[in-house]
Amino acid sequence: MIRFEEVSKTYPGGQLALSKVDFHVAPGEMVFLTGHSGAGKSTLLKLISLMERPSVGKVYINGHDLSRITRRDVAYVRRDIGMIFQNHQLLMDKTVFDNVALPLVIEGYSRKQIYARVHAALDRVGLLHKQHNPPATLSGGEQQRVGIARAVVNRPPIILADEPTGNLDPALSLEIIRLFEAFNKAGASVFIATHDLGLIARMHYRTLTLKSGQMINDGLTESGAEL
Numbered sequence: 001m002i003r004f005e006e007v008s009k010t011y012p013g014g015q016l017a018l019s020k021v022d023f024h025v026a027p028g029e030m031v032f033l034t035g036h037s038g039a040g041k042s043t044l045l046k047l048i049s050l051m052e053r054p055s056v057g058k059v060y061i062n063g064h065d066l067s068r069i070t071r072r073d074v075a076y077v078r079r080d081i082g083m084i085f086q087n088h089q090l091l092m093d094k095t096v097f098d099n100v101a102l103p104l105v106i107e108g109y110s111r112k113q114i115y116a117r118v119h120a121a122l123d124r125v126g127l128l129h130k131q132h133n134p135p136a137t138l139s140g141g142e143q144q145r146v147g148i149a150r151a152v153v154n155r156p157p158i159i160l161a162d163e164p165t166g167n168l169d170p171a172l173s174l175e176i177i178r179l180f181e182a183f184n185k186a187g188a189s190v191f192i193a194t195h196d197l198g199l200i201a202r203m204h205y206r207t208l209t210l211k212s213g214q215m216i217n218d219g220l221t222e223s224g225a226e227l
């Protein structure tokens with residue numbers, strides 16, 4: 001599903017962000033990615049979501065070699081990936097419904113399909129009753145759930161999250177992780193970058209650890225185990 005082969009990334013300024021990183025995430029796996037600030041987590045996620053290109057090595061998503069795909073295929077690969085950010089980047093002048101509907105509107109789905117999918121996604125994250133509200137009237141945890149609904153509304157096979165619990169307290173953080181578990185159980189591959197080691201310690205998922213751009217640990221144990 002996601003495969004890195006000897007991937008290194010040096011930014012134009014000469015900063016080495018990733019060094020010979022090798023790993024593979026199988027379909028239906030749920031994996032945490034951790035490491036200190038500056039370890040290379042965001043860079044690794046940007047390589048998966050095609051926001052950056054590797055300097056050396058290969059990245060494969062869903063069998064596509066990202067160094068060989070055409071501009072048209074970039075949009076195609078991105079459609080398979082639901083991205084969740086720490087600052088959910090919601091449109092504050094739109095309703096919750098319209099925020100979640102946005103990716104489907106861009107894809108040209110019919111009104112009927114949009115209604116059904118947005119309702120299903122909001123129901124999944126427990127926010128159907130707030131669909132007509134503007135995001136500003138929601139709590140931080142609720143806004144994060146709207147961001148998650150928007151990321152999964154087109155049912156992507158890969159869900160990527162960058163510090164999704166960064167601004168949340170431990171109880172709300174766990175709630176968010178439970179949501180990811182539910183999508184994972186429904187078949188999605190889930191890849192979560194976080195420096196919240198307390199949260200990871202409470203989980204029993206495979207955890208990849210970056211240090212100064214190197215993958216120093218790949219905890220291939222108890223992946224997907226029940227808590």
Ligand code: ADP
Pocket residue numbers: 011012013015016017035036037038039040041042043044
């Ligand atoms: P993390 O997400 O783990 O905090 P990053 O991937 O953001 O780590 O950063 C890894 C290294 O690459 C850091 O030294 C950072 O300063 C550097 N870096 C990140 N983005 C850029 C960029 N656009 N240009 C130059 N250097 C960058």
Ligand code: ADP
Pocket residue numbers: 117120121124152153154155156157183186187188
């Ligand atoms: P439905 O089949 O009516 O959409 P589900 O309960 O299966 O109902 O899914 C509800 C929502 O959860 C979906 O609309 C989608 O947003 C999300 N979802 C479900 N399965 C996946 C998946 N495998 N990957 C991503 N998102 C999913």
